[in-house]
Amino acid sequence: MRARIVHARDVVSEAASRLRGAEVPEPQASAEVLLSELLDIRRGEIPFYSEPLTQEQSDEYAAMISRREAREPVQRILGRAYFRNLTLRLAPQTLIPRPDTESIVDVVLERVEKRPKPCRVLDLGTGTGAIAISIAQESPACDVHASDISASALDAAEQNAEANGATVAFHRSDLAVGLDELAGGVHVLVSNPPYIERETLAGLSPEVRDWDPPVALDGGADGLDFYRRIFDEARPLLKPNADIVLEVGDGQAEDVLRLGGAAGFTPLETHRDLAESVRCVTLRWHG
Ligand SMILES: C[S@@+](CC[C@H](N)C(=O)[O-])C[C@H]1O[C@@H](n2cnc3c(N)ncnc32)[C@H](O)[C@@H]1O
Incomplete structure (x- = not known):
């Protein structure tokens, strides 16, 4: 089976809706800042980032979003x-x-x-x-x-x-x-x-x-x-x-x-x- 190709814009909107569901404040901003820092790009570049995420990046981002869902501040997650x-x-x-x-x-x-x-x-x-x-x-x-x-x-x-x-x-x-x-x-x-x-x-x-x-x-x-x-x-x-x-x-x-x-x-x-x-x-x- 071929691995699913995961794009930044899709992963962010999925993460933001997960955070919204958990009533985390400013879900879109949290999702975007965490991904842009992970990929070392600016927030505004996310919609145009065409490289698929690696498995490692996807896993790391999922772990970050879980921490944010538990209300850990973005800055603590990033350190x-x-x-x-x-x-x-x-x-x-x-x-x-x-x-x-x-x-x-x-x-x-x-x-x-x-x-x-x-x-x-x-x-x-x-x-x-x-x-x-x-x-x-x-x-x-x-x-x-x-x-x-x-x-x-x-x-x-x-x-x-x-x-x-x-x-x-x-x-x-x-x-x-x-x-x-x-x-x-x-x-x-x-x-x-x-x-x-x-x-x-x-x-x-x-x-x-x-x-x-x-x-x-x-x-x-x-x-x-x-x-x-x-x-x-x-x-x-x-x-x-x-x-x-x-x-x-x-x-x-x-x-x-x-x-x-x-x-x-x-x-x-x-x-x-x-x-x-x-x-x-x-x-x-x-x-
Ligand atoms: C509101 S924080 C401000 C931290 C930093 N100046 C800032 O603006 O981000 C207050 C700081 O005072 C320190 N603090 C608390 N009690 C103190 C004390 N008795 N003597 C010296 N520093 C103290 C805390 O450890 C903390 O770093």
Whole structure:
């Protein structure tokens, strides 16, 4: 019996309808991204890809689709995520960097531009290193430091910095605890801390709840624990007139600015992400 010839466009539409049947969000996009990455082509090329899939490719794609059907995120299946200009390796202990976070890098770069070089930037809770590595790559005159509580996240971040040709000094710390060597020397502190209200964690989508590490999500009872800690603990690290740039969850901006104000910081601005949601706040430390 002759083997069945399997074409990319047919295999994608079969996979998308399987994912649709399993109520996986954005089934067509998942099916297309997984196949285009497997074949190393662009998504738009799929309808015109005329080479039949090999048996090995068909089997590998079927396994990917089964994982997606079980609600594993596309990036975890591929083992990598894209962020600004970067390709970042993921580990189980790293959050998948979100497109929402890309605009925070722009806010930091604007702040950095106004300062004499070398400008020391610290990324607290770096995960894959997405923010820190982007800053180091896009503003090479910065002296970029990054820390995380998770040793395996730091391993992944270090590998990501090297793979993307960026120089970042990584530190293991519990927020500011363990960063004494940076005392009084940070011009711009940036953080995307865990900010999900603990009670709502169980109701998150399976892609987040079952696959992102809880340590990257859990912001305590009201989601604001890490902001309190950052305002309290980061002060000794900062230079006079340092800026602090923080990602915030939906509806948290005012509370975070109020907490910063109460801790002696001057609230400066709120910033929107590409979806027009307020995603980041900036404050200044006058020392
Ligand atoms: C929301 S994730 C952000 C990751 C990355 N910066 C990004 O934007 O994709 C928060 C990060 O904070 C780290 N983290 C949690 N608690 C911490 C602590 N006490 N000290 C340092 N890092 C912490 C987590 O391991 C995680 O990598």
